[in-house]
Amino acid sequence: MTTQQNHSSDIHFAYWVPNVSGGLVVSNIEQRTDWGIDYNRRLAKAAEKNGFEYALTQIRFTAGYGADNQHESVAFSHSILESTENLKVIAAILPGPWKPAVVAKQLATIDQLTNGRIAINIVSGWFRGEFDAIGEEWPDHDERYVRSEEFIRTLKGIWTQDNYSFDGKYYQFKDYTLKPKPLQQPHPEIFQGGSSRAARDMASRVSDWYFTNGNTVEGIKAQVDDIREKAKANNHHVKIGLNAFIIARDTEEEAQAVLQEIIDKANPEAVNAFGDAAKEAGAASPEGEGNWAKSTFEDLVQYNDGFKTNLIGTPQQVAERIVALKAAGVDLVLAGFLHFIEEVEYFGEKVLPLVRELEAKNNEQLKAAV
Ligand SMILES: Cc1cc2nc3c(=O)[nH]c(=O)nc-3n(C[C@H](O)[C@H](O)[C@H](O)COP(=O)(O)O)c2cc1C
Secondary structure, three states: OOOOOOOOOOOEEEEEOOOEOOOOEOEOOOOOOOOOHHHHHHHHHHHHHOOOOEEEOOOOOOOOOOOOOEOOHHHHHHHHHHOOOOOEEEEEEOEOOEOHHHHHHHHHHHHHHOOOOEEEEEOOOOOHHHHHHOOOOOOOHHHHHHHHHHHHHHHHHHHHOOOEEEEOOOOEEEEEOOOOOOOOOOOOOEEEEOOOHHHHHHHHHOOOEEEEOOOOHHHHHHHHHHHHHHHHHOOOOOEEEEEEEOEEOOOHHHHHHHHHHHHHOEOHHHHHHHHHHHHHHHHOOOOOOOOOOOOOHHHHOEOOOOOOOOOEEOHHHHHHHHHHHHHOOOOEEEEEOOOHHHHHHHHHHHHHHHHHHHHHHHHHHHHHHO
């Protein structure tokens, strides 16, 4: 196992916390991944030793497809933070069920207790059945982003100001002072998930990080260019995180065979149930560019289109493709794996050193060209 030095220009790595049962693929293939806390504590320790800076938890209140059990994201994040030393854990939060006052307070305390290692992922909701089941209102697609943006603005306000006031459509604060404030300055990092026009526009105004579904180099570059141009006009800087389901094996044939087996053993009923809910969400964005709006059956076998990113092959192939993504403007790869612990270790030993080597070579070339 190796701990890799992360220079500020190096690409960052996060992994999906398997706090939901069934792993990250809707397939009956054998998975040596477990959604319980013991496995997750071991995984978190292995991840921070193998170059992963962040871990992302998932939030689901219910599931209309495979993922039968779902641990809650904030409690689970805290538990993982308690068993690690350097890892930052990103807690997924759904505006609607959560209110900003509660989240600001809860996360400020976790930040204090963990030496400043909590972050947050604001997800705007894609699964109507879940909201109906828990009696939450289901605003239209773009209206969900109006609410999320107010959520992010108020979080920042509460975390950074005393006597904070806000008079929004969804949230109101009057002369509110949170004490203690979070340890991290100016505040814990705020990520958001999505692909639609509304998601990208929100990122270009308020989020620190934009997380999106798996995509090709060309596909992500178009999104990055779009967001960066708007962000510049708003005098805002936002970093980009891209999902990828990584299958790195000693030979390309082995890696492709694993992908094929995942797809061959896909559970069609569950994939279609997930696809119906997900596509309704993606297609529900007025411009029809939301997450999953264009996903095929095979794409949907991985919840967030992670096969599309094509980090599937030998360590050298995967490393080269990661560096190509970086050149397209990606700041962070969010990784999912079939057998998490063993593959996180393989990634740290075999893939990451090649990524850092290629990055160093590119940096040398850039220096020489100046
Ligand atoms: C990396 C990533 C992580 C996400 N995690 C969650 C989650 O834990 N829970 C959830 O309900 N939605 C999650 N989402 C869904 C998004 O917040 C959003 O609702 C969905 O992508 C549809 O967005 P769009 O229609 O604006 O593209 C995630 C999305 C991405 C890209």
